[in-house]
Amino acid sequence: MEYSEGNCVKYESFLNVSLSRAGKDALKTLVPLLAIFLIGPLFYTNQFFFFLMGVLIISTNALNIVYGYTGYLPFGFGLFLAFGAYLASMSINLIHIPVALSIIIGGLSSVLLSLVFSPLLRLSGAYFAIASLATFESLYYIMSNLSLASYTGGPYGISVHAAFTPNIDYYAIAAVAVMSSLIILYIHHSNFGLALKAMNDDRHSVEMCGVNSHRFRTYAWIISTFLVGVTGGLYAIYLGFFYPSGVFDLTEFSVLVIIFLIFGGRGTYLGPLIGSVVLFIVYQEVTLNYPNYSLLVFGILIVGLILFMPNGVVGILKKNTKEVF
């Protein structure tokens, strides 16, 4: 695959002319990101639009760490966002801790939950995908369960209106989005990312070189779920009140994120950004103007992407013009 020559060369050059190369890539991702979050609201005053876009950019970046670099696809990825949202809200409501701390707790609890999956990172990807889907469903039933309503709010939803600070939250999500892009850049340019990609192609050869593949995958998985957990906490506080079905939304926070990533190009640092910004606008257009056709449009989009464009936009650009990205 592509890693074999291209990335090895890149890795060499990273060691020698490291900063110029990484700095160029950083400019390519950070300038558009900052433009979206700082200048965007001046032209289109719907703050929630940009907030949700930020949530999806972070989720796509986080999924890229797992799916793009290690090749494992957690199909119910949204469960970590939902779990972070719930744990952050519950820690505010039940033990009355500061908001900033509760968001960190949301992230850490997602990491704890993700460690249950870590043994599966030794096995074939189908187990991982199915287990995350099943965990998604069971966690939804647990959180919306009537008999736990005094803790989770059950089917009546959970309220954190006391912590409602939309403007601070907006800039926090922008900061996390920038941070997630920086993490992707780091992974892309580091030994760590190279090892992840290589073990996706041939695990045994990489292990022969002395790399502990299971441990590396677990690190990637922890980084990814922490980002999503934190995002979940921020999302919950921005909403102020939500029903279980509002965060446990398989379409919005799992499937959509997978489509964004594949459309942009997995395993690239610019792909998730392109995919999530372009398709998020399409998604908003379709669901607002043609809600009856949203399933059909996205169904056809998924099938078309997998059959005809498995490497995404960035993959196509790379093939035609060398050295664009």
Next chain:
Amino acid sequence: MSLFVDALVFSLLLTAYFSVMGLGLNLIFGVMKVVNLAQGTLFMMGSFFAIVLYETYRINPALSLVFVIPLFALIAVPMYFAFIPKISKSRDPEIASFVLFFGVAYIIQSIAISLFGSNYYAIPDASFGIPSTKVAGYYVPFTYFAAAAFSIASLIFVYLYLYRSRTGLYTRAVMDNRLAAISSGVSVRSVSVIAFCISIALVAASGVFSSQVLYSTSQDIGDIITVTSFSIIIIGGLGKPLATIIGGAVYAFSYEYSSIYLPNFVNVIPFLILIVVIVLRPNGVFGGKLREV
């Protein structure tokens, strides 16, 4: 105590039914290494088909199998040639098919919404014209016996196909070692097409009974049916068709007993069992060697 016996009767009757739900999925996975996430929506379409036949022509659900099985076996052929050859060539067929068939599921679901709306439908228990039977002090509707009979017949059919026919021998060869099978002259394509048709037909046919045996049918039951089928085949063992029966039994018993003793968590218990099994014994309860990457 009689509740206990009652749950036992229902779990036994549903064991074969749940096995057949997962069987098709497992057959496809075993032969093609493809994960069919559209499973649940095809199940839903089979169910809707039987409901339409009953509502318009008053056709007995058992009789509607005669229409459902050939129809869906035929639908499977273009589905196979549209997706599987291309997917099998991709770098990671398991994950690519996972995403692809989710897209197919979306398309099927949107067709179901445009045809049937978002209402819930069910065929009444009286549709067979045979009264309920009293077992251990409780009335068991005849539909449960019909579903069990259909399921046992399907299991026997798949057993005979796999172990008593020549094509079945080829199928098992492809499951065991694809390359060795190709080099011995087995036509992987014809084996795969037949397995795909059997699988889709079985799924749709088991959907015929779902509105009476499980819960009412609507356009959104696909997801939960898919996850249920996956739980069943993983508990049994991925890629081993007849081990599905073990998964079906574990699922049926945990579902029935938790609906009596832990009614609030009836939807959670089977999935928790799945997660425990997948973490501790990823190759199924009685699985042997691990499938590595």
